[in-house]
Amino acid sequence: MWQVHGSIATLVGGVRALLLQAAHPAPLSGVAEHSRYESDPLGRLAGTTRWLTVTTFASTEIIEKEAARVNAMHERVKGQFEDKKNQVKNYQAKDPRFLLWVHCAFTDSFLKAHLALGYPIDKGADAYVREWSKSAIPLGLKMAPQSVEELEATLDDFRKNDLRHSDRTGEVVKFILNPPFNGAGKYFYKLIANAAIATLDPRELTLLGLTKKSKIWLKISRVGLDIFLAILGSEPPAMAAAKARINRLG
Numbered sequence: 001m002w003q004v005h006g007s008i009a010t011l012v013g014g015v016r017a018l019l020l021q022a023a024h025p026a027p028l029s030g031v032a033e034h035s036r037y038e039s040d041p042l043g044r045l046a047g048t049t050r051w052l053t054v055t056t057f058a059s060t061e062i063i064e065k066e067a068a069r070v071n072a073m074h075e076r077v078k079g080q081f082e083d084k085k086n087q088v089k090n091y092q093a094k095d096p097r098f099l100l101w102v103h104c105a106f107t108d109s110f111l112k113a114h115l116a117l118g119y120p121i122d123k124g125a126d127a128y129v130r131e132w133s134k135s136a137i138p139l140g141l142k143m144a145p146q147s148v149e150e151l152e153a154t155l156d157d158f159r160k161n162d163l164r165h166s167d168r169t170g171e172v173v174k175f176i177l178n179p180p181f182n183g184a185g186k187y188f189y190k191l192i193a194n195a196a197i198a199t200l201d202p203r204e205l206t207l208l209g210l211t212k213k214s215k216i217w218l219k220i221s222r223v224g225l226d227i228f229l230a231i232l233g234s235e236p237p238a239m240a241a242a243k244a245r246i247n248r249l250g
Helices: 010-021 025-034 041-057 060-076 096-116 125-139 148-161 169-177 183-198 202-208 216-232 237-249
Strands: 078-082 088-092
Touching: 010 025, 010 041, 010 096, 010 169, 010 183, 010 216, 025 078, 025 088, 025 096, 025 169, 041 060, 041 237, 060 125, 096 125, 096 148, 096 183, 125 148, 148 202, 169 202, 183 216
Parallel strands: none
Antiparallel strands: 078 088
């Protein structure tokens, strides 16, 4: 998990995860009705990054506090959505089914972006899926996939029974791909967004109303990410802090 989440590839994986989550009408309604994605896209991205960083590198005590904060927030996120059969149903963010979808969307996206960009996972993809499943337990999700095979089976189940293109899908996807960034940030974001789209399954592209992107975007993004990494440094500060904490405990 450290190897994947400590990688610069999470920039691509994060955009992919946001796109993939938009294929489910319940979380999509939650984002549209309860998040600040339009007025404060960087704030929403920072919140997602905070959860990823804390559950990957922080101590057990801090993870528990962060989970409590997220659970309290999820209590307020509720409403209605139209399911795949166009039936109106209630949703709540803490529902295990919806938690499972969001978790799988993140897991699949970070894993596939990391591998598609050519970065290694020394212990293998199954180890990553198994380790990252622990992050969902404090949120109440105790049946997250434990292997790539289980992850793919779960995603197929969602494609068959839950995912659909709704009236809001195009609106949210358009905003994800064109946030109000300026200057060089806008062009860099476009680069990683195209790379994210290049890793999506054709069925997911159809659900999201997107056209296929060439794999060449992955090669171009890898060059840009490696340059960015050279500027930032090879090890994220959260990982360095975690190593220092472990050394003190040792």
